[in-house]
Amino acid sequence: MSNEEAVLQVEGLTKIYRSLFTPAGVKAVDDLNLSVRRGETYSIVGPNGSGKTTTLKILLGLIFPTGGTTSIFGKGISDLSVRARIGFLPEDAYLYDCFNGEELLDFYAGLFGFSSRRRAELVEELLSLVGMQANRRVPFRECSKGMRQRLALAQALVNDPELLILDEPTSGLDPAGRHQMTRLILELKRRGKTILLCSHFLAEVEEVCDRVGIMYRGRLVAEGTLAELAGEPTEILITVTGLEGAAAEKVGGQAGVMEVRDGVVRMSKADEGQLWAVLEFIHRAGGVIVEVTRPRPTLQDVFVRAIGEEAK
Amino acid sequence: MSAALGKLLFIIGLAIVAAVVAITRKAWAPAAGHALPSIWRIAKITVAEARRRRVIQAVMVLVVMIIVSMNFFSYLSPHEQSRMLISGGLASITVFGILLSIFVAAFMIPQEIENRTVYAILSKPVRRFEFVMGKYLGALIILGAIIGILTVVLVGVLVFQDRLVQDLPDSKFDPNLGPVVFAAIMSYFALAVLTALIILISTVASTTMTVLSAFIIWAVGSLQSQIYELAENAAGATKLLLFIIYNVVPKLENFDFRHQVSNMMPVSVISGWHAVIHGIGYTLVVLILAAIFFNDRQV
Incomplete structure (x- = not known):
């Protein structure tokens, strides 16, 4: 991948937190390398304390790295022109709680130097985008978690950013709120935004992301597209009804069949050549074939596998 | 020794300001056009936030009530009452101003970090020094508005009392309004330095x-002449330490004209201006250091 394609580049990033009680320090990020391409949605996933938020905070210049470099649009984060092209949604939506949505968005838009007329337009557009018109005058402290999260996303969009950095955008939301937020992220993706996202919710990551990086103990232990991470299907599942007792046992004894349990016949993908023979045998044994699938491992499976291997 | 050391420290301070400005000129000059609106925006939201804090409103009402209630000490002679009103009113303004200054300034930046509201600001095109300056400007506006309101209330009370007693025989109330306002303005400058x-x-x-340091600085700053006397009479390391304290801690007592005003003594405007100019230099150095420290702070 050439540098021109990369909107965000991290090389050898290391962050060690030192304190009086831990003079040797705690390594929060350890020699991290990653890059995010223009227009893609990249997600960093990992368990608590894996260094995801620390990485984002370094990228945004909120904390400083112990080693390594970061660049966004080819420049350092201290460059104001870079920050003018970024939008950031912090975890747990921390905004001034005594102001309402209108006031907050007007304030954040003002930090980009927009005129009062443009700010008024932006406030309307953004409240409409995140579905907060009806609650525009509700003080932030009285907003529900979902409303807060949507307002926080709106403030991240005041400058129509090219790169959006979202830290746990669905954290603490109920299923309806999560669905709404996922739809908003997909809409932003459709509009061509480059998105870097940190999340615990693997299902949501699977839904919106093009590439995923799995972080564990500060290191990137796996990275790639979902297909790359999941790899090729390793087994074939045949869902069957009407196959019980001795008939099921007979099917289990067929060449290539690994297991018959709860109406599902499991075959190794390596024995795909035996599939038709097995299907015919099931049919003759009185079973009704409902479906044949070659499932890929889910992100959850990949995540558990990657973390498990590292933990060993 | 201390006067010379003071002048030396002041000159060193100004030299630091000049050096920092010269060194960082390339960094801030292109952004200067952007900095002022950002500072103003942050100041405005700081003021708006303070306006909605009930505790400030409640304490202010209390102070207004204290000032107004001083009007009802009818057993005092008009002259004594005038003295008491001016002295008590200015003391209320100063003490409330100091408490407010500590309450507003001490919590302002740490609370932004603890509440993490700073993330959404510093991830925007806002430099850290703009954030610090915006917060300071906001605090100045809040303090200015409150000191202004309380001064108007005090002046109103004095005028009201003057009207009430002017027909009485053998009474000279003499509210001495000009110096009262001058003393209140000087209190404001002291608060600006302290903030x-x-x-x-x-x-x-x-x-x-x-908060703890702020109270200590206020106490030490208000007792600088005593510290100077102590330093003169001390020896060795104690002497040096006291001289350092005398020269580093702002001389808040130089801004305090309450005694002269309430006792109808002549007020030296020149010494007031001297204190203000010294205070501005001191404040500049302190704010530059604040910006440098905050620039390196991990939030």
């Missing part, structure tokens, strides 16, 4: 430490 110092401390220390 800058509290903000500097808050960029490196916890909120508790900042």
Whole structure:
């Protein structure tokens, strides 16, 4: 991948937190390398304390790295022109709680130097985008978690950013709120935004992301597209009804069949050549074939596998 | 020795300001056009936030009530009452101003970090020094508005009392309004210096430490002449330490004209201006240090 394609580049990033009680320090990020391409949605996933938020905070210049470099649009984060092209949604939506949505968005838009007329337009557009018109005058402290999260996303969009950095955008939301937020992220993706996202919710990551990086103990232990991470299907599942007792046992004894349990016949993908023979045998044994699938491992499976291997 | 040391420290301070400005000129000059609106925006939201804090409103109502209630000490002679009103009113303004200054300034930046509201600001095109300056400007506006309102109330009370007693025989109330306003303005300048110092401390220390330090600085700053006398009579390391304290801690008592005003003594405007100019230089150095420290702070 050439540098021109990369909107965000991290090389050898290391962050060690030192304190009086831990003079040797705690390594929060350890020699991290990653890059995010223009227009893609990249997600960093990992368990608590894996260094995801620390990485984002370094990228945004909120904390400083112990080693390594970061660049966004080819420049350092201290460059104001870079920050003018970024939008950031912090975890747990921390905004001034005594102001309402209108006031907050007007304030954040003002930090980009927009005129009062443009700010008024932006406030309307953004409240409409995140579905907060009806609650525009509700003080932030009285907003529900979902409303807060949507307002926080709106403030991240005041400058129509090219790169959006979202830290746990669905954290603490109920299923309806999560669905709404996922739809908003997909809409932003459709509009061509480059998105870097940190999340615990693997299902949501699977839904919106093009590439995923799995972080564990500060290191990137796996990275790639979902297909790359999941790899090729390793087994074939045949869902069957009407196959019980001795008939099921007979099917289990067929060449290539690994297991018959709860109406599902499991075959190794390596024995795909035996599939038709097995299907015919099931049919003759009185079973009704409902479906044949070659499932890929889910992100959850990949995540558990990657973390498990590292933990060993 | 101390006067010379004071002048030397002042010159060193100005030299630091000049050096920092010269060194960082390339960095801030292109952004200067952007900095002022950002500082103003942050100041405005700081003021708006303070306006909605009920505790400030409640304490202010209390202070207004204290000033107004002083009007009802009818057993005093008009002259004594005038003295008491001026002295008590200015003392209320000063004490409330100091408490407010500590309350507003000590919590301002640490609370932004603890509440993480700073993330959404510093991830925007806002430099850290703009954030610190915006917060300071906001605190100045809040303090200015409150000191202004309380001064107007005090002046109103004095005028009201003057009207009430002017027909009485053998009474000279003499509210002495000009010096009263002058003393209130000088209190405001003292608070401006104190606020800058509290903000500097808050960029490196916890909120508790900042509040504690603020009270100590206020106490020491108000007793600088006594500290000078102590230093003159001390020896060795104690002498040096006291001279350092005398020269580093702002001389808040130079801004205090309450005694002269309430006792109808002549007020030296020149010494007031001297204190203001010294205070501005001191504040500039302190704010530059605050910006430098906050620039390196991990939030």
